[in-house]
Amino acid sequence: xxxxxxxxxxxxxxxxxxxxxxxxxxxxxxxxxxxxxxxxxxxxxxxxxxxxxxxxxxxxxxxxxxxxxxxxxxxxxxxxxxxxxxxxxxxxxxxxxxxxxxxxxxxxxxxxxxxxxxxxxxxxxxxxxxxxxxxxxxxxxxxxxxxxxxxxxxxxxxxxxxxxxxxxxxxxxxxxxxxxxxxxxxxxxxxxxxxxxxxxxxxxxxxxxxxxx
Amino acid sequence: xxxxxxxxxxxxxxxxxxxxxxxxxxxxxxxxxxxxxxxxxxxxxxxxxxxxxxxxxxxxxxxxxxxxxxxxxxxxxxxxxxxxxxxxxxxxxxxxxxxxxxxxxxxxxxxxxxxxxxxxxxxxxxxxxxxxxxxxxxxxxxxxxxxxxxxxxxxxxxxxxxxxxxxxxxxxxxx
Numbered sequence: 001x002x003x004x005x006x007x008x009x010x011x012x013x014x015x016x017x018x019x020x021x022x023x024x025x026x027x028x029x030x031x032x033x034x035x036x037x038x039x040x041x042x043x044x045x046x047x048x049x050x051x052x053x054x055x056x057x058x059x060x061x062x063x064x065x066x067x068x069x070x071x072x073x074x075x076x077x078x079x080x081x082x083x084x085x086x087x088x089x090x091x092x093x094x095x096x097x098x099x100x101x102x103x104x105x106x107x108x109x110x111x112x113x114x115x116x117x118x119x120x121x122x123x124x125x126x127x128x129x130x131x132x133x134x135x136x137x138x139x140x141x142x143x144x145x146x147x148x149x150x151x152x153x154x155x156x157x158x159x160x161x162x163x164x165x166x167x168x169x170x171x172x173x174x175x176x177x178x179x180x181x182x183x184x185x186x187x188x189x190x191x192x193x194x195x196x197x198x199x200x201x202x203x204x205x206x207x208x209x210x211x212x213x
Numbered sequence: 214x215x216x217x218x219x220x221x222x223x224x225x226x227x228x229x230x231x232x233x234x235x236x237x238x239x240x241x242x243x244x245x246x247x248x249x250x251x252x253x254x255x256x257x258x259x260x261x262x263x264x265x266x267x268x269x270x271x272x273x274x275x276x277x278x279x280x281x282x283x284x285x286x287x288x289x290x291x292x293x294x295x296x297x298x299x300x301x302x303x304x305x306x307x308x309x310x311x312x313x314x315x316x317x318x319x320x321x322x323x324x325x326x327x328x329x330x331x332x333x334x335x336x337x338x339x340x341x342x343x344x345x346x347x348x349x350x351x352x353x354x355x356x357x358x359x360x361x362x363x364x365x366x367x368x369x370x371x372x373x374x375x376x377x378x379x380x381x382x383x384x385x386x387x388x
Contacts, residue, residue, distance in 0.1 A: 184321050186327050203377065
């Protein structure tokens with residue numbers, strides 16, 4: 001007996017829900033436009049680890065992978081019942097909560113799409129100390145070195161190897177919490193004396209124009 | 214003298230074309246076409262608006278960007294090397310604030326250009342105050358000005374504010 005099929009007919013969230021408390025390895029491959037194959041280790045209702053092409057993913061990447069798989073329109077899968085081998089990092093995430101989290105993130109991205117920043121808009125970290133929940137905390141930890149220098153969602157997605165939509169969503173959330181702010185490129189520019197002189201001349205002319213009206 | 218460039222941007226219906234008309238010494242070159250979708254008005258800018266302002270003998274080219282998102286590739290081209298940027302948003306249209314913030318943050322995070330945010334339609338009875346809009350955008354209050362785009366004086370004061378911010382010369386009087 002085997003559990004196999006295609007995400008086209010049985011989306012990932014349905015599949016994980018159906019697998020419930022089974023233990024084993026779930027492989028997903030043949031995703032549209034992707035060469036990668038993914039392996040998820042499940043043990044009695046918990047996700048132990050995720051691999052992409054044999055490479056273990058960290059917590060942020062694993063969540064991003066699940067997010068992508070949950071959104072995939074198609075992709076072959078097969079579940080092999082077994083006792084999954086121990087691997088690090090050991091996620092040990094409860095599947096029920098994970099499914100809820102992925103679903104709510106998908107909904108929020110969909111609802112807030114018009115509020116999300118452009119992929120090329122640059123952000124930088126702000127000094128405000130606020131308490132962050134997962135997955136925002138993991139994202140912040142990984143993204144902070146780049147955000148300290150200023151980075152766009154596109155750059156972060158590339159460096160962290162997670163989806164662009166997720167990064168835009170995280171940046172939007174972090175902005176609301178005051179942890180990041182958009183870069184103001186002009187403020188970072190060294191003051192140009194010649195330019196300052198020009199601005200002063202134009203300002204004087206504009207004030208004169210204002211008086212004349 | 215090489216012409217300087219000032220860019221006016223913002224969502225559809227913010228008053229960009231009117232703002233340029235208020236400042237320009239020449240008839241504004243418009244590229245208005247009938248809107249192919251419902252945007253709250255019959256015609257809209259599809260490429261750019263162009264006007265001219267001369268200050269202290271220096272010609273300043275005034276460029277207005279198209280407001281619709283599908284023409285956003287024009288934004289970078291126009292803002293590159295600009296002297297300043299005025300982003301306008303209609304104060305009676307809070308639904309347009311997210312789009313205006315999107316445009317403002319996209320442009321000012323990528324181009325080192327001084328800017329001011331203008332909140333138009335201040336002549337209407339039910340309109341957001343500039344300081345409230347500043348809080349929404351996360352900007353210092355002095356970087357946001359209320360204005361009436363049809364008024365040349367109002368448009369001029371917006372430019373004065375932008376230059377005051379970069380020179381640090383704050384004028385205290387009243388014309």
